[in-house]
Amino acid sequence: MGNILEMRGICKSFGEVQSLTDVDFRVGENEIVGLLGDNGAGKSTLIKIITGFYRPDGGEIYFHGQQVENLTVPKARALGVETVYQERALADLQTLWRNIFLGRELSNRLGFLDIGTMRRETHRLMVEAMEYTSSAVNPDAVIKTFSGGEKQGVAITRALYFHAELVILDEPTMGLSLQETRKLIDFVRSIKSAGKSAIFIDHNVFHVYSVADRVVVLDRGRVAGEFLTKDITLDDLMEKMYRVAQTGSLD
Amino acid sequence: MTARVETPSQGRLWTARVTQHIRKNGLQLGIIGVLFGLWLLFIVGAPDTFLKADIYRALMTSVPYWGVIALPLTMVIIAGDIDLSFISIMAVGMVAFWEVYDITGSLGVAFAGCLTVGFLVGLLNGVIIVGLGIPSLIATIGTQFFWRGVVEVIRGGQGESLVLTKGTILRDSLVGKINGYFPAQAIWMVLIGIAVWMLLNRHKFGAHVYLIGDNENSARLMGVNVGRTRMLLFALVGLAAAFGGVLQSLDVWYFWPNLGEGYLMNTLAAVFLGGTSVFGGTGTILGTFAGCFIIGAIQPGIIAIGLTGYWTKLIYGLIITVSVAMHTILRKRIS
C-alpha cells in the first residue's frame, strides 16, 4: 500500500530548542496514525510542518511519492490536508460561516465572495455533520459565544468540508464532554470508513489505541518507536509509554 | 458538538431575529444615532445655520479632503494596525504631482504620478512594518517625520499656485461644482466609500482583513497571506492620502508644503468614533463615514450655536470620549 505522506530526516529547532531531530514519519493510504508523546515531545511541531505552517530546517517531504519543496499552508490544503489545530485556529469575533471558510473563502475569479453559498453550506454542514437541529443553526452567529465543544465542532466541520485526503487532529478531545468525545471518536472512525487517512494526537492513550491502525511514539523530538495496534495490547502500550517517560527508551 | 434540541415558537423566532439584527448592526445604529442626535442639537441651537443648505455644502467641501483617507484607514485599524504617516503622504503626493507636471506638462500624467507615488510610499510603510516586524505605530511616526522632511527639503518651504488648473477636466471632475453648486469631492468620497465597503465586506481581501485583526495566528494557520494583506492595506492608505492631498490643493488653488498637518487627529477620531475597535477585528465603513461628518460638523456647529471657537476642543473631546465609551459598552453587551 502506498503512502500518502512520507517525511524523512525532519529537523526543526526554535532558537536553542531542538524540537524535532531526524524524524521519519509516514501515513499510509486509508490509515489512521496515532501520535503519542509527552507535552513538549514535538507532536504539534511535526504536524505544523505537514500543514506547511513551519518550514523544517532539514529533511524531505513527499506527498503520494512526489517530493514537495517549500510547502506552504495553501499548498498543503490544495494537496488535501485539513487540520484541526490544537489552538483551534478560529476567529472569535467573526461569524460562523466566515470561520468555516477561513482562508478558503468561496469566491469568483475576481475574488468577490459567494456569501450565499457559504452560508447555505455552513447551515447544511452543521445540520448534517454536527447533527444540529435546523432552526438552531445560524450561520451569522458570532462564534465568541459558543462553548468549547461547539467551537471544536466548528473546527472539525471545517476540516470535513473540503474532502481532505488526510485529516490531522491535534488534541481534539481537549475540553470536550464525554458525549462529545465519543462523537469525535466516531468521527475519526468515519474517516477510516470513507477511505481517507488521519493523524490523531491525543493525551488519552486509550482513545488513540481504540481508533489508530498504527501508533508512533515521539519523545523529546525523536521517534522512540512505533507499533501496529493489532500487534500490541493496550496494557503493553501503556507500559511502554510509561517507560519512555521514565527512561527515554521503550525497552 | 452538542445537538441543540429546541423548537422555538414563532414569537420567539421573531424576537430572536430582531435581537440578531440589533446585534449585527448595533454599533452602526449607535453611531448613526449620535449623528442624528448632534444634528438635532445643532438645528435647535442654531436654526439659522443648520436649516440652510450652505453649511452642508461647506461640510461636503472640506470633509472629503481627509474623509477619503479615513475610509481605507478603517481597514488598517480593523487589521490591528495604525497609520500616522498619511498626513505627510498627502504632501509627498503633491510634490510628485508638481514635479511630474514640470517635466511632462500634462495634468493627467501629473495626477497619475501623484497617485502612484502615494501608493508606493504607503507600500514602503507596509514593507518596513511587515518586513522588519516594527509595530506600525512606531514605524509610521518615523515615516511621518521622514516624508514631511523630504517635502521640506525638496520644496524649501515653497508653495505652488494651482491657478493654472482652472477650467481643466481634472479640476472640474475632482473638485468642480456640479450645477455650479454641489462639490464634486463629496461624490468622490461616496464612491470611495462604496468601493472600500465592497472590498471589506464582499471580497476575499476584506475577509482576510477582519481575520488578521481578530486572530492573526489563526489566519496564518489557515493559510492567509498575512504579510501581503497588511502591506497592501498601507499602500491603499497611501493612495488615498495622495488623492486627498490633490482634492484639498486643487480646491484651494494652492499647494502648501504643510499640506495635511492638522488632519491627523480628525481622521483617527472619525474612525474610532465610527465604532472601529483599536484592538482590531471589528469596524464598519458606514460608521467611519458617519464619524467623518460628525467630526466635520462639530466646529461649525459650535460657532453657529454662538459659543466661541475656544469651546471646540472641549466638545470634540466630550463627544469622542462619550462615543467611544458607548461603543465599548455596546460591544460588551452584544457579546
Ligand SMILES: Nc1ncnc2c1ncn2[C@@H]1O[C@H](COP(=O)(O)OP(=O)(O)O)[C@@H](O)[C@H]1O
Ligand atoms: N513557535 C515556537 N517557538 C519556540 N519554541 C517552540 C515553538 N513551538 C514549539 N516550541 C517548542 O518545541 C517543543 C515541542 O513543542 P510542541 O511541538 O508544541 O510539543 P507537543 O505538541 O508534543 O506538546 C517544546 O519545547 C516547545 O516549547
Ligand SMILES: [Mg+2]
Ligand atoms: Mg501540542
